[in-house]
Amino acid sequence: MNERDDIGTRLTRALHEEAERVRPEPRLQSILARTRQAPARRPRGWPVVGGALAAGALVAAFAFVVLDDNAAVEPPIAATSSVELYFINRDGKLVSERATAPDTGNPGLDAVTALLVTTPADPDYTNIWSRLEESSRGIVPEVVASVTASQIVERDGVIAVDFSGPVDNPWGDTVDLDWAFDPRLFSQQLVWTVQGALDSDAPVLLTMAGNPVKDVLTARVDMPVRRDAEAQAPIQIQSPRQGDALRSPVTVEGIGRGFEGTISWRVLAAEEVVKEGFTTGGAMADLEPFSFDVRLPAGDYTIEAFEYSAENGKVINLDTKDFTVE
Numbered sequence: 001m002n003e004r005d006d007i008g009t010r011l012t013r014a015l016h017e018e019a020e021r022v023r024p025e026p027r028l029q030s031i032l033a034r035t036r037q038a039p040a041r042r043p044r045g046w047p048v049v050g051g052a053l054a055a056g057a058l059v060a061a062f063a064f065v066v067l068d069d070n071a072a073v074e075p076p077i078a079a080t081s082s083v084e085l086y087f088i089n090r091d092g093k094l095v096s097e098r099a100t101a102p103d104t105g106n107p108g109l110d111a112v113t114a115l116l117v118t119t120p121a122d123p124d125y126t127n128i129w130s131r132l133e134e135s136s137r138g139i140v141p142e143v144v145a146s147v148t149a150s151q152i153v154e155r156d157g158v159i160a161v162d163f164s165g166p167v168d169n170p171w172g173d174t175v176d177l178d179w180a181f182d183p184r185l186f187s188q189q190l191v192w193t194v195q196g197a198l199d200s201d202a203p204v205l206l207t208m209a210g211n212p213v214k215d216v217l218t219a220r221v222d223m224p225v226r227r228d229a230e231a232q233a234p235i236q237i238q239s240p241r242q243g244d245a246l247r248s249p250v251t252v253e254g255i256g257r258g259f260e261g262t263i264s265w266r267v268l269a270a271e272e273v274v275k276e277g278f279t280t281g282g283a284m285a286d287l288e289p290f291s292f293d294v295r296l297p298a299g300d301y302t303i304e305a306f307e308y309s310a311e312n313g314k315v316i317n318l319d320t321k322d323f324t325v326e
Contacts, residue, residue, distance in 0.1 A: 298325050
């Protein structure tokens, strides 16, 4: 036994001996009176330390008895998880961002609930689903009734997503909506989000109060809705995220495809190009991961990833992120 073990053994023995001397009476006042009047004792072994610890144990015990009824109870920390949500970019293609959402143990429902309340961090992205309970931003008309997700069940090869509220047309029949992109993307937002959360490729059946709907946010759909691979943006930057603060070198990561697998990039500071180059992604229909490092001094920057059109050399399929190097 080493010296530390020996000290611990003697401290424990001293505490036990001191505790055996305590004989509590029925009333707390009597116990307190006895402790105030009791003469100082010098227990064997470690008299000062043992006595102090024993006294501390008694005080702690009394404090617990007196104060426990009024002690504040810390609320439990709500569980959260990271979910991937799909939005629409300026080219009318699906892009994704990760968001933190409450974790109820139902990943599909958690993801859809988050989709209904999350505004994209990237100002180039749009999420019409998050506008279904508000109209103050002037992007869409006022809804006639709010829309919420109530249940998600995967059964017999189909994912059923049930909504409360008019998910077919929350703006009313009198509203003439002129979307800047194909409104069928709204159902694709939901399909990609739900399938990703459930790690499933099953088609998605949308229902309202348990009944199938023929329209989703005014767009006619075939039921159930299958994932459309062509709806996804050809190039997307996944890191850095919009507004990130990083140290140099900065690692840029994403997924994409380009002509002959080439994805071009450039870094801008105050709208001036300070670095540029190219990397390799997927070709044809396959989106593949890409990654590259850039050394930059401290400052604010914008990273662009894109491809040049094989027809006219113009920049197409552009995605950007603003970030800071500390």
